[in-house]
Amino acid sequence: MSTDKVLFDRVSKIFPVRVTRRSQAGAVTALDRVTLGVRDGEFLVVVGPSGCGKSTLLDLLGGLSKPSGGQVLVDGEPVVGPGLDRGIVFQQYALLPWRTAAGNVAFGLEAKGVPRAERADLVAYHLELVGLSGFADRHPHELSGGMKQRVAIARSLAYDPDILLMDEPFAALDAQTRDSLQDELVRIWQATGKTIVFITHGIDEAVHLGQRVAVMTSRPGRIKQVIDIDLGDRAVEDVRSTDAFRHHRHQIWTLLRDEVRAAQSAERPPAAAPAPGRPRRWARPGGSAAGRIAGTGSDGGRTPAVRDADADRAAPAAARHEEARVG
Numbered sequence: 001m002s003t004d005k006v007l008f009d010r011v012s013k014i015f016p017v018r019v020t021r022r023s024q025a026g027a028v029t030a031l032d033r034v035t036l037g038v039r040d041g042e043f044l045v046v047v048g049p050s051g052c053g054k055s056t057l058l059d060l061l062g063g064l065s066k067p068s069g070g071q072v073l074v075d076g077e078p079v080v081g082p083g084l085d086r087g088i089v090f091q092q093y094a095l096l097p098w099r100t101a102a103g104n105v106a107f108g109l110e111a112k113g114v115p116r117a118e119r120a121d122l123v124a125y126h127l128e129l130v131g132l133s134g135f136a137d138r139h140p141h142e143l144s145g146g147m148k149q150r151v152a153i154a155r156s157l158a159y160d161p162d163i164l165l166m167d168e169p170f171a172a173l174d175a176q177t178r179d180s181l182q183d184e185l186v187r188i189w190q191a192t193g194k195t196i197v198f199i200t201h202g203i204d205e206a207v208h209l210g211q212r213v214a215v216m217t218s219r220p221g222r223i224k225q226v227i228d229i230d231l232g233d234r235a236v237e238d239v240r241s242t243d244a245f246r247h248h249r250h251q252i253w254t255l256l257r258d259e260v261r262a263a264q265s266a267e268r269p270p271a272a273a274p275a276p277g278r279p280r281r282w283a284r285p286g287g288s289a290a291g292r293i294a295g296t297g298s299d300g301g302r303t304p305a306v307r308d309a310d311a312d313r314a315a316p317a318a319a320r321h322e323e324a325r326v327g
C-alpha cells in the first residue's frame, strides 16, 4: 500500500470537444496516465507549459472533476468529490464581497458547524497568521490584491484541511507582493505542517517554494521529471541569488524548454502550402499562449504579448541569459 498522502495513480483525463463551425466533435486528452505521489507535510510544486493539464490535475485532487482513467487517492482512499480535508486557493480570490475579511474566514467554519466562540478564536488566529489582524472588519473591495489573497489563504487554512491546493494563487499580483507572499507561505507551511500542492508557471516561484518540483510535459500532460530542491539555508537574505537557486532554475528551465516549444507548435495552424509570392501567416511564436505564459517566445518574451513582464514570469528568458553568461 502507498505511504503517500496523495497519489495520482495512472490518472488520465479526456475532455469531450463539442462541434463548432471550425472543428468536428472530438476529444482533448489533457492528462495521460499521470503517476505522482505527494508526501505527508510536503510542499510540492507542479510546473509546466500552458495547457499541459496543471489545473486539471488540481481539480481532480480537489474532487471538482473525475478522472477518465486511473484514480486519485488521498490517504489511500479514492477522491470522490470535494471535501473539507482539502482547501483550495485559486488565482482569483473568490471572496464573498458582502462579507468582511473575518466573515470570509469564518465561512468554512460555519459550514463545518464550529461553535461561535471557537470560530471567533480561529478567525482571529488565522488573520494574525497571514498578517491581517488589523483588517478583520474590511470588505474585499477595501483590500489590496495581496490582502485579498491572504484572506483566501486564511479562509482555506481556518477549517484545518490536511492538504492545501493552490492554483497559481499569486499570478495576478505585482512582483513585490508576490515575493512577500511567497515568503509568508513558506513560513505558514513551516508553522502548520500542511501538505501543499502548488501550481505555477514561474520557474523562480517553483524553486523558491518547492521541496520538490514536478515538471510536466506539453499536452497530453505527463510527469517529465520530479526534482528535489535543495537550497541549503532558506533563511539567507537573498536566496534567489544563491548558486543553488540558479542551479535548480537552470535544471527546470532545461526540462521545460522543449515542452514549451512543443506546446507552441501545437497551437499553430496546420502547415498549408503558402500561395506563391504570399508570406506564411503563422501565429507569431512570442504571441502564442504558450510563449506568453512561459516567456520563451522567439523574441525571448519581450513583446507586449508577455502577460506579466516581471522577473518571475520572464524566468525562462532570464535563465537563458544566465546560461549564455555562464556558458
Ligand SMILES: Nc1ncnc2c1ncn2[C@@H]1O[C@H](COP(=O)(O)OP(=O)(O)OP(=O)(O)O)[C@@H](O)[C@H]1O
Binding pocket: 015, 016, 017, 028, 029, 030, 048, 049, 050, 051, 052, 053, 054, 055, 056, 057, 201, 219, 293
Ligand atoms: N472543460 C474542458 N473542456 C474541454 N477542454 C478542456 C476543459 N478544461 C480543460 N480543457 C483542456 O485541457 C487542457 C489542459 O487544461 P488545463 O487548464 O488543465 O491546463 P493548464 O496547464 O492549467 O493551463 P494554463 O497553464 O494555461 O492555465 C487544455 O488543452 C484545455 O483546453
